[in-house]
Amino acid sequence: MHRAPIALIRVLxxxxxxxxxxxxxxxxxxxxCPYPGSTSPPSAQQxxxxxxxxxTHVLPLVNDLRVTWYLNEGSSGGSIYWKRGKFTKxxxxxxxxxxxxxxxxxxxxxxxxxQAIRSSGVPTNRxxxxxxxxxxxxxxxxxxxxxxxxxxxxxxxxxxxAKPPEWTSSLGPVVLTRIGxxxxxxxxxxxx
Numbered sequence: 053m054h055r056a057p058i059a060l061i062r063v064l065x066x067x068x069x070x071x072x073x074x075x076x077x078x079x080x081x082x083x084x085c086p087y088p089g090s091t092s093p094p095s096a097q098q099x100x101x102x103x104x105x106x107x108t109h110v111l112p113l114v115n116d117l118r119v120t121w122y123l124n125e126g127s128s129g130g131s132i133y134w135k136r137g138k139f140t141k142x143x144x145x146x147x148x149x150x151x152x153x154x155x156x157x158x159x160x161x162x163x164x165x166x167q168a169i170r171s172s173g174v175p176t177n178r179x180x181x182x183x184x185x186x187x188x189x190x191x192x193x194x195x196x197x198x199x200x201x202x203x204x205x206x207x208x209x210x211x212x213x214a215k216p217p218e219w220t221s222s223l224g225p226v227v228l229t230r231i232g233x234x235x236x237x238x239x240x241x242x243x244x
Contacts, residue, residue, distance in 0.1 A: 091201040093240055096231070103208055103236040105172040106195060111210065113168045114182055115190045122165050122179040132162045174208075175199060192216065200243060207239040 094102065113119070118135035131140040131151060139158040140151040154162065169176060175198040182193040190210070197206040209216045209228075212235040219226055223242035230237055 091203045092199070093204075093206055093238070094197070094199065099208075099231050099236075099238050100234070102172075102174045102197070103210075103231055103234060106174055106176075106208060107210070107236075109172040110165075110168045110174075110179075110195075111190065111193065113164055114179065114193055115188075117161050117164070118184060118188075119161075119165060119179060120182045120184075122162075124162075124166055124169070124177040126177075130162060132158060132165065134158070134161055136161075176208075180207075194239075200240070203243055205239075205241045205243050207241070209237040209239055210235060211237060 093099075119132060121131065121133035121138075123132075124130045129140065129142040129145070131138070131142070131145070133139070136158065138149075138151045139154050139162075140146050140149070141154050141162075143153055145151060146153050152158075165179075174195070176195045177198070178196040180194045180196060183191045185191050191212070193210045194216075195208045195210075197208055200206045208231075215230075216228065216237055216239070218228055221242050221244075223244060226239065226241040228237055228239050
């Protein structure tokens, strides 16, 4: 079964094989192939469903643990900045950034965040820039959503009662769109 593609390549002249590889590479880079990194933003319906899931499954935990940053890099590492401080699984990063290596309590908090995100079903592994008011109320939280490919960064921004600050990029336009009548916004920005 694995020999058929090799046999096909052996039958094609070398110049045709090279042409085929170039075409496939260009299609991949241009986003012409459907793959998880597709650069199409989620539909308005999907955005509404995903932010409702984040609000139900993830925001209560973010608020309870006072998480301001969360990054899950799978088995290669991760970090969480929460009410107890800045922690990382990566000892090299701990030395470079001054973060503390995970302790048992942080492992539990990190696992709770991972489980909440999995339960939401939203394709994200990163919470960035969560901010709390002096009284402890969550003022804003941004979740980077996978799917922007190499061209864009998609972000869901929770910003109750106010439009998130707009910003510009030297790489191209940043588009900020409110999601229905909710306190959520969808941001599409160029990926650097």
